[in-house]
Amino acid sequence: MKIRKFLENSNSCLFFYENTIREAAAVFAEQKTDAGCVVDQSGQFLGVFTRDHVCAAISTGADLDGPLGGHMSCNVKIFHPDEDIADPIGMGCSCFPVVENGRAVGIIGVQDVAKTYHDHYKMTRNIIDAIIQSSRNLIIAAGPDGRINFMNRSAKDVLERNGEGLYGSRIHRLIPEINLSEIIETGEVPPLCKVSISNHAYFIRSYPIWIQDKIIGAVAIFQDTADLESIADELGAVKELNKDLDAIIESSSDGIFVCDGDANVLRINRAYDEITGLDTSGFYGKNMKKLVRDGFFSQSVTLIVLEKRQAQSIIQKTSTGKSLLATGRPVFDEKGEILRVVTSVRDIxxxxxxxxxxxxxxxxxxxxxxxxxxxxxxxVKNVDGLVVGSEKMHELVDTAIRLAGVDSTVLITGESGTGKDLVAGIIHTHSLRKNQPFIRVNCSAIPPNLLESELFGYEEGAFTGAKKGGKPGYFEMADSGTLFLDEIGDLPYDFQAKFLRVLQECEFNRVGGAEFRKFDVRIIAATNQDLLEMMHSGNFREDLYYRLSVVPLNIPPLRQRAGEIKFLAASFLKQFNSSYGMEKRFSPDVVDLFERYRWPGNIRELRNLVERVMVMSPDDVITRKDLPASVCGAGPLDGGSRRPGSLSELMPLKQATQGVEKQLLQRAYETLGTTREIARVLGISAPSVVRKAAKYGIKRT
Ligand SMILES: Nc1ncnc2c1ncn2[C@@H]1O[C@H](COP(=O)(O)OP(=O)(O)OP(=O)(O)O)[C@@H](O)[C@H]1O
CATH class of the missing domain: 1.20.5 (Single alpha-helices involved in coiled-coils or other helix-helix interfaces)
Structure with a gap:
């Protein structure tokens, strides 16, 4: 015990140098103490004044009312409060001043120390007594003479059954297997023995009691075997469980890895080694952090589980090149602390x-x-720019190429944008006339009063404004070559007779001229109108019709050859990627949508749309969101499901009307081939179409 602790419970006397001997004697008498520390006015330790100093003063006749300081002992051993109380004992003094930093903090008398020790001894003895008495084991002890001098309560209960006292007797008289006298004599510890007392079996251990090197007695401790057996039973059950657990862990085909709550490796089964190919014998007791650091694993699920406090799965790589699916689960104790982390591992x-x-x-x-x-x-062939990707189109192109070998007039029919122009070009370029002119004339674009002069030319002075020297017409320009008369259905009825005659006679004369000129021109005509129907309704001359349609070629609309759409789209994509330096592509759903759309403007509409979405879409992959609503599901322009444009905000009516008008025209120009057709679809006259297009700056693409 520390001196400081001791001082807490004791009273110490303090005197000033100037206090009288008489005053000190009174204090000693009153406080029943024998000594006190003497200090100066600032509390600094000066010495020790004791009862002996009082006696000495009386016996020498000293003045008892004089200062005690002159009689004190100064040369004394002093102690620090942090020293052990046992240190001053044995130093032969009756009191010990305790001083800290020069100041007296108390004084300890030998008697005080003895009392403290005594109290302590009593308390310890009581505790030991209580333990021994409350033990279920039977404890008996014998003195040096071998006779019993102590029995605990359990021993008394069992051995003194008949109320017969055993104190003073020798135990081997009662239990021959125990001979405490012999132990006292020899000092040898006999082997454990088992005896039966009142139908109870006890294991008995006996020991000599030594004090220093002297045997002062012996003790025998009896333990009820029933207690041990129940412990042994429990132990057996635990062993069984352990065995089961071992068997389960070892028979698992998954690798099992167990760590404690600090990530130290406790257990690894055989399957783990087999799966990973690692030699894990050195892993036991190691921390997962170190094993990761040493490169055995890319990461540790145990560490993640300890951090997140819940089951986790990770993909782990081992130094042996295996990929593992590791699932770690925490096992909590009753306080909620993680006791174990059990990881199961599968080779993936x-x-x-x-x-x-x-x-x-x-x-x-x-x-x-x-x-x-x-x-x-x-x-899929590309014949002079015409993508041919269906059986029908293959046949059509084959026919066109075959027709190129003869000079027969060909009438190409088909909806606007189906490629009539291209087919006419193919016929020309595959004919013997390929190195001669290919003149394309859009009959609907020539005002009726200029038709004759445009087609056949005029002589100088033929009419006011006629050029000097005259001007050759398209027939003359196409001489030896091919004249492609597009929109032939738009030839005014009155002009058709003259035109027929020219075709039949193979000669014409310029406007204002008398001379007939022979021509050698291959005629190809085209129309998107139903000429037969026009003929029946009297709008197209029958004889001209039959003259033109010597060989009819009909190009089916795109909706009837949906199989070609992907090839056409791919071809346009490639073409625009190369001309714009792009690397765009379609997502598959875009092609699906293309194939489901009706394409009223046919290939022209498809081509324009591909160009538009390629230019407008910010990403390399063109998706559904880049397409106009009409292609994504709303009906095409000429379809019955057409919906009027919707507005999201208010604006002046005039502005809104013009906006819609412009959009309609733009769309019509993109998808429809001729002014006449646009006029028909929009329900206005052809001149109105031209005028409005000019107003909004819309041009044919
Ligand atoms: N099979 C095809 N392969 C590649 N491009 C095509 C094909 N068919 C049409 N086109 C393209 O579609 C657009 C319209 O073609 P073209 O002018 O030949 O059609 P058209 O039937 O003559 O139209 P219109 O009756 O309006 O004059 C052109 O840009 C043309 O290159």
Whole structure:
């Protein structure tokens, strides 16, 4: 015990140097103490004044009312409060001043110390007594003479059954297996013995009691075997459980890895080593942080579980190149602390490889698909800019090429934007006239009063404003070559007779001229109108019709050859990517939508749309969101499901009307081929179409 602690419970006397001997004697008498520290006025320790000093003063006849300071002992051993109370004992003094930093903090008398020790001894003895008495074990002790001098309560209860006292007797008289006298004599510890007392079996251990090197007695402790047996039973059950657990862990085909709550490795099963190929014998007791640091694992699920305090799964790589799916689960104790982290591990290297193989296969499939597409595309020809991707179109182009070999007049029919112009070009370029002019005339674009002079030319002075020297017409310009008369249905009825005659006679004369000129021109006519119907309704001359349609070629609308849409779209995409330096592509749903749309403006509309979305879309992949609503589901312009444009804000009516008018015209120009058709669809006259287009700056693309 520290001196400081001791001082807490004791009273110490303090005297000033000037206090008298008589005053000190009175204090000693009153406080029943023998000594006190003497201090100066500032409390600094000066010495010790004791009862002995009082006695000495009386016996020498000293003045008892004089200052005690002259009689005190100054040369004394002093102690610090942090020293042990045992230190002053044995130093032969009756009191010990305690001083800290020069100041007296108390004084300890030998008697005080003895009392403290005594109290302490009593308390310890009581505790030991209580323990011994409350023990279920039977404890008996014998003195040096071998006779019993102590029995605890359990021993008395069992051994003194008949109320017969055993104190003073020798135990081996009652229990021959125990001979305490012999132990006292020899000092040897006998082996454990088992005896039966009142139908109870006890294990008995006996020991000599030594004090220093002398045997002063012996003790025998009896333990009820029933207690041990129940412990042994419990132990057995635990052992069984452990065995089961071992068997379960070891028979698992998943790797199992167990760590404590500080991530130290406790247990690893065999499957773990087999799965990972790691030699884990050195892992036991190691911390997961170190194993990760040493590169055995890419990361540790145990550490993640300890951090997140819940089950976690990760993909872990081992130094042996395995990929593992590691799932760690925390095991909590009753206080909610993590006691263990149990990790089960599955080898997913094969899964990974399979995944890679799958990706590889997908890549190959994609490659094959592309090859297949390109194989299909090989079937897709591009004949002079005309993409031919269907059986029907193949036949049509074959026919056109065959027709190129003869000079027969060809009438190409088909909706606007189906490629009549291109087909006419093919016929020309595959004919013997290919190096001669190919003149394209849009009959609907020539005002009726100028038709004759435009087609056949005029002589100088033929009419006011006629050029000097005259001007050759398209027939003359196309001499030896091909004259392509587009929109032939728009030839005014009155002019048709003259035109027929020219075709039949193969000669014409310029306006204002008398001379007939022979021409050698291949005629190809085209129209998107139903000439037959016009003929029946008297708007087209029958004889001209039959003269033109010697060989009719009808190009089907795009909606009837939806199979070609993807090839056409791909071809336009390639074309615009190259001319705009882009690398755009379509998402598959875009092509789907294209194939479902009706394309009233046919290939012209498709081409314009592809160009528009390529230019407008910010991303490399063109998706559904880049397409106009009409293609994504709303009906086409000429369809019955057409919806009027919707406005999101208020604006002056005039502005709104003009906006809608402009949009309608723009759309019509993009999708419809001729002014007449636009006029028909929009329900206005052709001159109005031209005028409004000029007003909004809309041009044909
Ligand atoms: N099969 C095709 N392959 C590639 N482009 C095509 C094809 N068919 C049409 N086009 C393109 O569509 C647009 C319209 O074609 P073209 O002018 O030949 O049609 P058209 O039937 O003569 O139209 P219109 O009756 O309005 O004069 C052109 O840009 C043309 O290049």
């Amino acid at each position: 290297t094969e899964l990974y490889e399979l995944q890679n193989q799958l990706a590889e296969t997908q890549k190959m499939t994609e490659q094959y698909r592309r090859e297949l597409d390109s194989y299909k595309l090989r079937d």
